[in-house]
Amino acid sequence: xxxxxxxxxxxxxxxxxxxxxxxxxxxxxxxxxxxxxxxxxxxxxxxxxxxxxxxxxxxxxxxxxxxxxxxxxxxxxxxxxxxxxxxxxxxxxxxxxxxxxxxxxxxxxxxxxxxxxxxxxxxxxxxxxxxxxxxxxxxxxxxxxxxxxxxxxxxxxxxxxxxxxxxxxxxxxxxxxxxxxxxxxxxxxxxxxxxxxxxxxxxxxxxxxxxxxxxxxxxxxxxxxxxxxxxxxxxxxxxxxxxxxxxxxxxxxxxxxxxxxxxxxxxxxxxxxxxxxxxxxxxxxxxxxxxxxxxxxxxxxxxxxxxxxxxxxxxxxxxxxxxxxxxxxxxxxxxxxxxxxxxxxxxxxxxxxxxxxxxxxxxxxxxxxxxxxxxxxxxxxxxxxxxxxxxxxxxxxxxxxxx
Ligand code: SAH
Numbered sequence: 001x002x003x004x005x006x007x008x009x010x011x012x013x014x015x016x017x018x019x020x021x022x023x024x025x026x027x028x029x030x031x032x033x034x035x036x037x038x039x040x041x042x043x044x045x046x047x048x049x050x051x052x053x054x055x056x057x058x059x060x061x062x063x064x065x066x067x068x069x070x071x072x073x074x075x076x077x078x079x080x081x082x083x084x085x086x087x088x089x090x091x092x093x094x095x096x097x098x099x100x101x102x103x104x105x106x107x108x109x110x111x112x113x114x115x116x117x118x119x120x121x122x123x124x125x126x127x128x129x130x131x132x133x134x135x136x137x138x139x140x141x142x143x144x145x146x147x148x149x150x151x152x153x154x155x156x157x158x159x160x161x162x163x164x165x166x167x168x169x170x171x172x173x174x175x176x177x178x179x180x181x182x183x184x185x186x187x188x189x190x191x192x193x194x195x196x197x198x199x200x201x202x203x204x205x206x207x208x209x210x211x212x213x214x215x216x217x218x219x220x221x222x223x224x225x226x227x228x229x230x231x232x233x234x235x236x237x238x239x240x241x242x243x244x245x246x247x248x249x250x251x252x253x254x255x256x257x258x259x260x261x262x263x264x265x266x267x268x269x270x271x272x273x274x275x276x277x278x279x280x281x282x283x284x285x286x287x288x289x290x291x292x293x294x295x296x297x298x299x300x301x302x303x304x305x306x307x308x309x310x311x312x313x314x315x316x317x318x319x320x321x322x323x324x325x326x327x328x329x330x331x332x333x334x335x336x337x338x339x340x341x342x343x344x345x346x347x348x349x350x351x352x353x354x355x356x357x358x359x360x361x362x363x364x365x366x367x368x369x370x371x372x373x374x375x376x377x378x379x380x381x382x383x384x385x386x387x388x389x390x391x392x393x394x395x396x397x398x399x400x401x402x403x
Contacts, residue, residue, distance in 0.1 A: 001029040001036065003053070003061060007043040016388035018063040018105050020051065025060055028053070034163065035132025037064065037071045052110070052129020056163040062110035062129055076109065076133060077140050083107040083114075084144060092382050095220075098192035098201070099382040100213055101145075106384045106392040112137060115209040117190045117201055120149045122209040123171060128162045138171050148174035149187050153209050168204070191272065195220050197243050198272045200265055207237065207262075214347070214379040214395050215240060215307065221377065222305060222343050223248040225399070229302035232256070232294075232335070234287045234328070239266035241305045241343075246275035250303075255282045256290055288324075291331035304332045305343045312350030321348055322359050329363035333371065336402045342371065345397040353378075353396040360398055375399040 005013075009024035020040060032038055032053045040048040040061060050071055051061040064071045083102045092099045101121065102114040111127030114137075121141055125134050131154075138150050150173075155166035170187065190201050194216055203210035223244035231245045236255035245253045257263055263282050270277050283290065287308070306328055312321030325346060332342055346356045353376070364371045377397030385392040 001032045002039045002041045003028050004041045005043055010042045010048050013048045016066060018110055018389060019059045020061040022058050022060045035128035054128040054162050057161045062127060073136050076136060079108040080140050080144055087382055090381050096194045096216060098213060103383050105389045106386040115213055117192050117203060119147055120151055120187050120190055121147050122151050122153050122203050124209055125154045126156055126158055131164055142172055151187055151203050197247055200268050212240060214383050217380045218377045218397055219244045225341055226250040226303055231303045232301040233305045235307045237262045239269045243269055243273055243275060246280055253280045256285060256287055258286055260284055287328060291328060295331055295334050299335060300337045301335055302337055303341045304336055306332055307345045310348050312348035315350040318350045321351060325359045326363045329360050330367045333364050333367035333369050338402060340402050342400045347395045349391060349394045356396050370403040371400040373398050373400050
């Protein structure tokens with residue numbers, strides 16, 4: 001079933017970018033069903049790629065392959081095998097049992113995310129195309145990893161754009177006959193390990209697929225810088241940075257988040273790791289307000305971590321998001337002691353690394369201080385970025401030392 005493009009709209013495909021926007025399309029075969037496989041044809045009539053069709057999304061087609069080859073179970077098996085082999089090459093399992101096994105477009109399967117949490121895989125299907133092949137993906141994942149348990153967390157907002165409803169639950173289980181609510185609870189309360197530290201992950205209710213796997217290396221790096229520091233961990237979630245800080249000799253750690261559930265899990269994680277609980281305090285609240293309160297009370301810290309949620313999912317939100325990033329970074333610079341360290345992050349697709357650095361620089365300027373970048377950070381290598389899909393690089397971080 002063909003989709004024919006408008007004249008001159010094949011350029012991005014020739015550069016191997018995998019998305020085709022609605023405006024690039026001249027005609028679609030009327031019989032094309034959501035998620036079905038379609039051929040992308042240039043206005044001059046030659047084959048460009050084979051893709052999945054998303055009739056309701058502005059991203060109307062996503063490429064499976066630029067070659068004229070069958071798109072079937074064996075095709076996806078090859079892609080999934082490559083993703084597994086890459087993680088083996090990265091030796092990610094040498095310091096964790098929780099990592100991203102498949103990262104959508106960058107691993108050649110647009111719309112599919114698979115995270116491994118010990119002996120459970122969490123699958124997230126984001127597009128009509130990945131939905132179409134979901135059961136096939138689940139079968140291949142069991143066959144190729146030997147892991148029998150797959151939990152589905154297809155509840156990201158972007159599904160709406162694809163005309164898909166949220167869907168969560170057990171997709172595969174080693175003993176399907178005994179599948180019941182208890183099973184859900186059991187596979188949903190997993191303890192993972194990261195650089196020798198333990199974290200309880202709630203894959204049923206937690207954010208994303210349960211844990212911010214993309215920050216693993218950055219939590220470890222920040223841990224190396226916190227000895228004897230008074231640390232303020234803003235947007236702490238279940239305590240990733242806090243536990244690393246406590247385990248690495250921080251003098252004190254104050255964790256802030258607006259989610260009571262996340263903070264409850266943080267307390268469990270402190271107990272799990274037998275880190276000095278008396279050096280830790282948690283505050284439930286809004287970081288924007290709390291930082292102001294701390295400024296007015298002249299509080300100060302040696303290390304501040306800012307890991308906020310996505311303020312700008314796309315470039316259209318960039319302006320408002322920039323103000324929010326600047327606000328918290330400015331306040332953080334004010335609360336930092338001289339010589340103190342700021343670890344600041346943005347996971348917004350709509351703000352690129354250069355813009356983020358500019359925002360942090362102008363925050364320092366307005367705070368009346370200078371700072372030096374000692375490290376540029378990004379997502380862990382288990383979240384690879386295809387050279388042809390720069391959108392895959394969404395997480396950026398800076399570690400800055402205040403003058
Ligand atoms: N650093 C964490 C991940 C942070 S995710 C880790 O390594 O695991 C962002 C967190 O910000 C979420 O836990 C969310 O509950 C929290 N959050 C969002 N808006 C907030 C606000 N205005 N004030 C405080 N916390 C907020």
